Amino acid sequence: MPTRQTSKPRSRRTAEARPYHHGNLRRVLIDAALQLATEGAEVSVREAARRAAVSPGAPFRHFPNREALMAAVAEEAQRRFRAEIEAALREAPASPLDRFRAYGLAYLRWAMRNPAHFEIISTGRYFAHGSSEELTRDNAELIGLSEQMLADAAAQGLLRPADLKRIQIAGRALVYGFARMNLDGHFPRWSVEASEIERMAEGVIDLFIAGIAKP
Numbered sequence: 640m641p642t643r644q645t646s647k648p649r650s651r652r653t654a655e656a657r658p659y660h661h662g663n664l665r666r667v668l669i670d671a672a673l674q675l676a677t678e679g680a681e682v683s684v685r686e687a688a689r690r691a692a693v694s695p696g697a698p699f700r701h702f703p704n705r706e707a708l709m710a711a712v713a714e715e716a717q718r719r720f721r722a723e724i725e726a727a728l729r730e731a732p733a734s735p736l737d738r739f740r741a742y743g744l745a746y747l748r749w750a751m752r753n754p755a756h757f758e759i760i761s762t763g764r765y766f767a768h769g770s771s772e773e774l775t776r777d778n779a780e781l782i783g784l785s786e787q788m789l790a791d792a793a794a795q796g797l798l799r800p801a802d803l804k805r806i807q808i809a810g811r812a813l814v815y816g817f818a819r820m821n822l823d824g825h826f827p828r829w830s831v832e833a834s835e836i837e838r839m840a841e842g843v844i845d846l847f848i849a850g851i852a853k854p
Contacts, residue, residue: 665701665711667691672712676755682765684708709759709766714773716756721777723749724784735791736848742785743814747840750818757818785810789851798851806851813847 671690675682683705688698702708727745731738750757759765760774768774786807793803817840820826831839 664691664693664697667693668698668701668708669711669715672708673715673756676712676759676765677753679755682709682712706766706770710771710774713759713766713768714771714777716753717760717774717777719753719756720746720749720760721781724781734797735788735795736797736852739785739788739792739810740844740848742788743810743844744841746814747818747821747844748837751821751836751840754822758822761815761819782811785814792852797853799853801851809851810847813843817843 668684668687668691671687672682675686675690680686684698684702685695687708688695691698698708702711724742724745727741728738731741750761760778768778789798789807789810790803792798793806798806821836826833826836826839
């Protein structure tokens with residue numbers, strides 16, 4: 640009598656049974672969305688999933704919609720931005736004007752080298768900034784840091800007689816405005832070549848400091 644062969648159970652490869660391709664899906668999705676923004680591509684949860692090589696539905700466990708994804712992307716960009724500034728300040732001299740110079744240069748260099756990331760954290764194009772408490776708090780702390788350095792310079796008698804608030808607003812307008820001019824492509828009309836923009840940033844900051852510093 641022939642022996643009856645028992646069939647092997649089929650492997651059931653359901654979506655639930657398959658592990659994620661990546662150990663930290665949230666982190667990978669944020670990086671994928673940052674890359675999409677850098678390339679100028681449309682950022683969506685599904686496109687980030689495609690870049691991350693995971694199933695289209697997997698990201699929605701972490702990000703229910705594009706707004707949530709872009710908030711996380713902006714928070715990550717802001718952390719990188721702040722890390723750049725803090726690293727520069729650790730190497731800066733103790734003088735508050737020297738520290739403001741280091742702050743301004745770090746701000747502008749990061750913004751110029753990471754234009755898509757700066758666009759995400761500086762405009763409402765991608766999502767409503769007020770929806771992220773972390774981003775709002777971190778941005779306020781960075782602005783407060785620049786204001787405090789100029790306030791310290793005034794307290795130490797390093798500034799010409801002037802309204803401190805105006806100086807603080809001018810300092811903010813300088814770094815933010817220069818970064819936006821670069822992002823929006825204004826410098827060619829001023830005959831500033833791309834290779835000269837960082838040197839121009841340094842010169843503009845030095846000119847501002849010379850204008851507010853006591854001789």
